Amino acid sequence: VPPVxxxxxxxxxxxxxxxSCHGVIASRCPxxxxxxxxxxxxxxxxxxxxLMLRAALPYMPAGVHLAVVDPGVGMGSGPEGxxxxxxxxASRSRLLVGPDxxxxxxxxxxxxxxxxxxxxxxxxxxxxxxxxTFHGRDIFSPVAAALAAGEPLDALGDPFDPATLATLELxxxxxxxxxxxxxxxHADRFGNLTTGAAAGELxxxxxxxxxxVEVRCAGRSLPAIVCRTFAEVPAGAALVLEDSRGLLAVAVxxxxxxxxxxxxxxxxxxxxTAPGAAxxxxxxxxxx
Amino acid sequence: VPPVxxxxxxxxxxxxxxxSCHGVIASRCPxxxxxxxxxxxxxxxxxxxxLMLRAALPYMPAGVHLAVVDPGVGMGSGPEGxxxxxxxxASRSRLLVGPDxxxxxxxxxxxxxxxxxxxxxxxxxxxxxxxxTFHGRDIFSPVAAALAAGEPLDALGDPFDPATLATLELxxxxxxxxxxxxxxxHADRFGNLTTGAAAGELxxxxxxxxxxVEVRCAGRSLPAIVCRTFAEVPAGAALVLEDSRGLLAVAVxxxxxxxxxxxxxxxxxxxxTAPGAAxxxxxxxxxx
Amino acid sequence: VPPVxxxxxxxxxxxxxxxSCHGVIASRCPxxxxxxxxxxxxxxxxxxxxLMLRAALPYMPAGVHLAVVDPGVGMGSGPEGxxxxxxxxASRSRLLVGPDxxxxxxxxxxxxxxxxxxxxxxxxxxxxxxxxTFHGRDIFSPVAAALAAGEPLDALGDPFDPATLATLELxxxxxxxxxxxxxxxHADRFGNLTTGAAAGELxxxxxxxxxxVEVRCAGRSLPAIVCRTFAEVPAGAALVLEDSRGLLAVAVxxxxxxxxxxxxxxxxxxxxTAPGAAxxxxxxxxxx
Numbered sequence: 055v056p057p058v059x060x061x062x063x064x065x066x067x068x069x070x071x072x073x074s075c076h077g078v079i080a081s082r083c084p085x086x087x088x089x090x091x092x093x094x095x096x097x098x099x100x101x102x103x104x105l106m107l108r109a110a111l112p113y114m115p116a117g118v119h120l121a122v123v124d125p126g127v128g129m130g131s132g133p134e135g136x137x138x139x140x141x142x143x144a145s146r147s148r149l150l151v152g153p154d155x156x157x158x159x160x161x162x163x164x165x166x167x168x169x170x171x172x173x174x175x176x177x178x179x180x181x182x183x184x185x186x187t188f189h190g191r192d193i194f195s196p197v198a199a200a201l202a203a204g205e206p207l208d209a210l211g212d213p214f215d216p217a218t219l220a221t222l223e224l225x226x227x228x229x230x231x232x233x234x235x236x237x238x239x240h241a242d243r244f245g246n247l248t249t250g251a252a253a254g255e256l257x258x259x260x261x262x263x264x265x266x267v268e269v270r271c272a273g274r275s276l277p278a279i280v281c282r283t284f285a286e287v288p289a290g291a292a293l294v295l296e297d298s299r300g301l302l303a304v305a306v307x308x309x310x311x312x313x314x315x316x317x318x319x320x321x322x323x324x325x326x327t328a329p330g331a332a333x334x335x336x337x338x339x340x341x342x
Numbered sequence: 343v344p345p346v347x348x349x350x351x352x353x354x355x356x357x358x359x360x361x362s363c364h365g366v367i368a369s370r371c372p373x374x375x376x377x378x379x380x381x382x383x384x385x386x387x388x389x390x391x392x393l394m395l396r397a398a399l400p401y402m403p404a405g406v407h408l409a410v411v412d413p414g415v416g417m418g419s420g421p422e423g424x425x426x427x428x429x430x431x432a433s434r435s436r437l438l439v440g441p442d443x444x445x446x447x448x449x450x451x452x453x454x455x456x457x458x459x460x461x462x463x464x465x466x467x468x469x470x471x472x473x474x475t476f477h478g479r480d481i482f483s484p485v486a487a488a489l490a491a492g493e494p495l496d497a498l499g500d501p502f503d504p505a506t507l508a509t510l511e512l513x514x515x516x517x518x519x520x521x522x523x524x525x526x527x528h529a530d531r532f533g534n535l536t537t538g539a540a541a542g543e544l545x546x547x548x549x550x551x552x553x554x555v556e557v558r559c560a561g562r563s564l565p566a567i568v569c570r571t572f573a574e575v576p577a578g579a580a581l582v583l584e585d586s587r588g589l590l591a592v593a594v595x596x597x598x599x600x601x602x603x604x605x606x607x608x609x610x611x612x613x614x615t616a617p618g619a620a621x622x623x624x625x626x627x628x629x630x
Numbered sequence: 631v632p633p634v635x636x637x638x639x640x641x642x643x644x645x646x647x648x649x650s651c652h653g654v655i656a657s658r659c660p661x662x663x664x665x666x667x668x669x670x671x672x673x674x675x676x677x678x679x680x681l682m683l684r685a686a687l688p689y690m691p692a693g694v695h696l697a698v699v700d701p702g703v704g705m706g707s708g709p710e711g712x713x714x715x716x717x718x719x720a721s722r723s724r725l726l727v728g729p730d731x732x733x734x735x736x737x738x739x740x741x742x743x744x745x746x747x748x749x750x751x752x753x754x755x756x757x758x759x760x761x762x763t764f765h766g767r768d769i770f771s772p773v774a775a776a777l778a779a780g781e782p783l784d785a786l787g788d789p790f791d792p793a794t795l796a797t798l799e800l801x802x803x804x805x806x807x808x809x810x811x812x813x814x815x816h817a818d819r820f821g822n823l824t825t826g827a828a829a830g831e832l833x834x835x836x837x838x839x840x841x842x843v844e845v846r847c848a849g850r851s852l853p854a855i856v857c858r859t860f861a862e863v864p865a866g867a868a869l870v871l872e873d874s875r876g877l878l879a880v881a882v883x884x885x886x887x888x889x890x891x892x893x894x895x896x897x898x899x900x901x902x903t904a905p906g907a908a909x910x911x912x913x914x915x916x917x918x
Binding site: 346348355375380398530532571572 | 641643644645648650652653656657660673674701702761764767
């Protein structure tokens with residue numbers, strides 16, 4: 055079984071950035087199997103990156119998990135800087151490598167949280183001279199490759215207290231009367247809106263599959279049905295369902311909820327029971 | 343020689359969807375060589391997916407060929423549902439895994455058609471609990487990985503009559519007087535329009551390389567030259583040629599036929615001999 | 631250690647083109663590790679492709695380096711045609727395969743330049759029949775695979791004098807009084823503009839980190855600071871820095887210089903010392 059390195063970033067694939075990181079890993083750990091999770095995280099969107107890493111990690115073989123969404127590259131590791139880190143999870147099965155900006159923590163939490171943390175900013179594995187702008191290539195990839203090649207964590211960085219890691223709250227919900235307040239985390243390729251609410255939280259509203267709810271977001275309102283699958287509503291109609299990330303999502307069967315609601319990541323999203331709402335039909339979002 | 347899994351989908355690469363499938367395959371068949379054919383099939387465009395799978399398969403090593411363009415995910419396998427299937431071709435060299443919506447059949451036809459078909463919707467290889475929306479990760483990928491790892495087809499699903507598979511006609515041409523009627527299947531990155539006509543069908547019009555034809559599509563008309571390569575016409579001029587998929591295509595040398603004709607996939611396209619047409623020059627499409 | 635094939639093209643990932651090339655390589659050299667550098671080179675932009683290949687190659691393991699940006703495909707190899715070539719660098723560590731249009735040379739120059747050149751247009755490794763439009767699949771990939779499998783260069787093509795290769799000048803700078811004239815080579819995903827000036831050439835202006843400069847491009851003017859990293863200016867402010875390609879770049883911290891300047895690849899870019907310029911702040915480009 056080859057050592058596994060998974061790789062997520064916001065580098066896109068229009069440039070050679072991802073390729074250069076692959077080259078570094080192949081140079082230093084030729085036997086590694088590198089699995090690209092995605093490089094399409096919106097530029098600098100740490101939250102979307104954390105969401106995708108958390109969604110994918112349970113499906114990845116145990117190994118080294120490299121993730122780089124790093125708007126703070128080059129800020130140094132001073133008080134207002136960000137550290138470059140390598141983390142071991144409590145279950146010890148997973149090693150995470152990336153910037154200390156919260157990106158790695160929601161995924162680590164699925165494996166018992168962080169047990170050990172190392173500052174790799176001055177790692178002996180890094181490529182010299184380190185560029186000022188591309189630590190993905192010069193620090194994170196070579197450290198990930200060294201770990202995949204079997205070098206121990208404590209030979210690659212300086213230990214520090216995991217309690218000092220920058221945190222990031224991905225999930226956020228609040229019950230407001232008969233409504234659930236959360237926010238949009240990400241719109242996927244199909245226009246489905248993943249929210250910061252776990253799928254089970256709909257039960258706080260007392261709704262069940264088949265019930266109608268009202269989705270309010272970005273000044274618009276959309277009637278929707280609580281469903282298990284897209285196919286339970288007609289094409290063009292809205293639904294609320296548990297998505298493949300285990301989160302509550304707003305979607306439109308064969309359409310785009312992102313377009314219909316005009317909702318951007320970060321926007322507040324209110325779900326309420328809608329006893330008087332008309333049965334949703336194919337249509338457009340209407341002003342709330 | 344490692345077992346090969348090829349992978350085509352409409353998942354895009356902006357999210358972790360493709361990565362999660364790779365993770366599942368690597369977890370269950372670590373020695374597999376996974377070749378991504380493309381994940382840029384337009385969302386839900388079964389026809390474009392079938393076109394690309396058919397074009398790529400002859401260049402792929404024999405193995406397991408996973409393809410997922412699946413607007414009907416979650417519809418169940420009832421009368422109006424779609425089955426999840428694994429197919430063996432007549433030549434037995436190819437195993438195809440994907441939804442039963444026609445996507446796989448044009449490619450299978452190149453290898454003698456389907457000899458055996460298995461419903462894998464309840465396969466013991468699937469990931470439990472199966473999500474309602476992401477069978478690519480939870481059913482198709484683990485079954486493909488199990489096949490690549492050497493498990494026999496009949497241990498992974500329930501056999502059914504291949505004659506009951508949903509079909510899809512990719513090619514469609516009709517001779518109308520001195521014209522050939524077909525339709526646009528897909529516009530590629532370069533704006534070249536692949537049609538549903540085999541390249542050889544131009545001969546029905548009695549035209550040969552160097553001859554002029556008239557292309558009518560979406561209410562516009564474009565004079566073009568029958569060519570073997572782009573370089574036979576000046577930059578900006580239109581041509582009709584056999585593309586790398588073996589089909590008749592309309593293209594513009596160093597330009598975009600898709601833009602010039604404003605033609606969307608599915609649009610009817612009429613090719614006619616054009617004795618009175620002026621020699622095509624760089625220019626714009628003119629109203630027919 | 632597996633043989634390495636790196637692969638760069640302008641094929642995009644929306645179609646099966648890249649996948650088909652991977653299939654050809656895997657069919658002919660199953661042990662090859664294929665590293666995609668990028669397939670997002672803007673269509674037909676030889677210069678951007680050459681830039682990215684040159685930036686990535688030093689980070690790639692030694693091996694076969696396949697690169698295809700080939701607007702002249704099908705032009706034949708006559709006087710106005712372009713050859714298909716395989717090149718060995720002076721250091722003999724690198725083999726480059728692609729069209730003879732300058733794409734490969736800036737990368738080769740980093741490894742001592744080209745020592746041997748072979749015309750592979752009629753290579754016995756090519757796939758018959760060769761399509762008229764997709765030499766990436768039918769000529770370049772099979773030759774790259776054969777080289778990776780250990781076949782000698784001189785068995786795969788006909789030698790010719792490397793001095794007759796088409797050239798391409800990537801870098802271009804000119805000192806004009808107190809200003810440096812160069813041009814935009816490429817705008818990356820983040821909107822950073824890579825120029826044709828080596829990073830060290832700013833010293834010709836007598837400026838150092840922290841100094842102000844004026845960037846003039848496409849009829850606009852932008853005050854900027856000479857920096858080492860993005861974080862040295864506030865969000866929204868412009869900077870001039872050495873990018874990860876070793877070239878001088880114009881960027882905006884957490885913003886897009888490409889958008890602010892409206893500069894397309896090829897546009898002239900003038901950098902001058904700006905003693906009277908106000909300290910740059912977050913803002914928009916102003917007419918020069």
